[in-house]
Amino acid sequence: MDILVSAIVGDLISRSASFVTSKYFQQQPDINKILQRLQSVLLRIDIIVEEAEARHVTNQGMLRQLKILRQGMYRGRYVLDSLRFQAALDEEEVSHSSSALCKTSPAKRLCFSRAGSSSSNREALLFGTNSNMREELQRMVNTLEDDMAGMKEFIFFLESYPRILRQPYGTYLVLDNCMFGRQTERERVLNFLLCPSATSDLAVLPIIGPRRVGKSTLVEYVCRHESVRDGFSMIMFFPEGSLKDEGVVDLKGNYINGLVRHQNSASQTRLLIIVEIAEDINEGTWRRLKSLATSMTPCGGSKIIITSRSDKIVNLGTTEALRMDYLPEEAYWHFFKSLAFGSTHPDEQPKLAVMAMEIALGFRGCFTGTHLIAGILRDNLNARFWRTTLECVRAYKQAHLLMFDQHSCLHFREDAPVYCWRLGGSSKYFLICKHHQLDSSEEVPKITVHDIILGRGGTLPQGEFEALAWRSRIPPYYNYTISCKMQSPQLTVGSKKRVHEEEKHFI
Template sequence: MEATISVVTGELVSRFISFPKNQYYSSLSDAQSEEKVVRRLQHLLMRVSIIIEEADARYITNYGMLLQLKMLSEAMYKGYRVLDTLRYQNLQDSADTNEVSIDDPSSSILYISIPFKRSRKKIEKHDMAMHLESDGALESLELAVANMAEFVVLLSGCERMSRRPYDVYLYTNNFMFSRHAEKQKLLSFLLEHNNPPGDHAPTVLPIIGGFGVGKKTLVAHVYADERVRSRFSSTLHLNGDNLLTILDHGGAMFDMMLVVIEFSSDISDDEWKKFHLFLVRMSRGSKIIIVSKLKRLARFGSVQPIFLSVLSYDELRYLFKTLAFGSVDPAEHPQLV
């Protein structure tokens, strides 16, 4: 009987000792794996940021390149969020370790085997979700970078635009955050001679999006480009509710003009045809931009519309962090990220 008890006791003690040991090595392996993910994310984000910054300084007219630029920017903002989350999680775990550690040599075992603050199940569930998200962000960036070879080659052939450095115009009223592909598409529309031979009707680009998403800000930002300003002799801003009143004041509309129309409600096809026919008298190369939240107004466009949605959480988070830290390196204050 005593021998049986001794065997059982020995088995229990062996399991009690081996369990925290296995947990220790498992946590050590997870920590090393997490460090590799963080380093890989940092490396990829640095490469992606360079590519996007260079793309913002070029005139891109290729539609496929614009799609790649949009995918690349989405992967970048997601990657920055995941990187900040991993850094904060590491900082929190380190703080928890220091809080539990005591002079007792067995404290390391207690730290591993005894749950605190959060239950073990919650920790494991959170860690699993974080691993999946970090792996997903890493995979998205790796795929985006792997497909960038042709993009970078084509980008080098795009004309460079003159602009001020990012940190100079960050806090001015003309600041336009993100919208990399949308800016390039609008620039391309305004600078291209896309009228068919013999067709003097101005081309029409609808910009559709909800309230406050930045439709007019996008137009104002792109119009600030030197090449755009020098291309058009004047800009005419119209209210779509009183569109046909221009017919009484159009005697001097013969130059190359940019017409921006803001619609708050729909108009009939007959009204639009009458208005559009009147604008044919403008010089060849004139452009019309429709700004509205109504999707059905996209039917008046002669080119594919630009649809603006609310910035994603990843983009808004990146913008907030940039404005909050300014020139200070966020890595110096990981507890605030």
């Protein structure tokens, strides 16, 4: 009787899992044709985007068009990766389960049936409901094809822009040494700095965005551009907290709170002032700062870039404010995938790719964590290690939901203490109390977060201690450190929210 039941259950599971995979490529020819069209249009978009990124495009309209095209490419690649990797994984599980069905326990058969349901969950995340899959795919392909149809003029004008000389690095090395996903914003700031002002008044560009979105990095990246340094006689930087009511600097010689980033005596007298504030700036302080800058450059041409997390600085600008936000999920997946797989193509490792997509969801918006975790995965390219990492990510996300009723990424964005998981050592977690941003010239801790996660480096200090999280390879080459201590989360009885209710903010 047991043999008969096992045979019946095995046949049902095999049929069900076969349906999961075949519905992508076999039993629904309409969807198969749509996916083929999607692959075709993405290939053409890849060619245009790669060519555009190899040229120094300055036209703002073309940059906006390129941004739309790039976002569509990321979205299309994300969908294709999700379906392709899940289908390949389901086929592999069907093969293994069919051959070992009679030998497996009921628990293992249950585990397999859950794996099959993950495809439906992934479709729900991508398309809302399974029934919408065909319509959403069709709409996506139509949009991308329409975008491509309007690119003839773009391609024509693209040829007039000079090429950017680059060495033939691997993709992950390029992404590790550039500011990813901010090409349009970069050209917007460059255009503000290099183009003459319409009036003789002091030009001001406000840049607004949440904490750790990359405002300072964007400004520093642009200010190191050769044409910017040639165009200004002095570049001054006022970090957050340096402009107090009683401490406004005298730009004529007493650089008390400001840091001179660059001086160029050969250039005409033009100042570039970078101001970082958390929320708002005192009206009197702002008025005096502008007055001093204007008095030093009577012929005009000086400019100010002011960054903040608050909309209160919008009215300070003489041009439209530049708003920055966290990368969309599809673009972030492209970034994480490139770093985590390195020179290995994800298509060759579908089992790892499925796990990588879920791991990436836990670190979106945190580039420090992304570089750290992606580097660890790249150094240990095997399924067992990645599975252990995924289980740790799931457990720590659930722990944060139980303790704070909030996804760990949202907790991190608010600069609140967060728990981080460990793969080795006696404790499974450690508490990150504070985050620090150090200049490249400052001394950094000898203990690294990499060693803490992997359980290496010997006995860790008692109490709170400092650790190095990541060394940035792009200007301003900050070193990111944390204050942490070995402490496990104290779970209390409370309302338990489902993970997907929090993750909807990241999709």
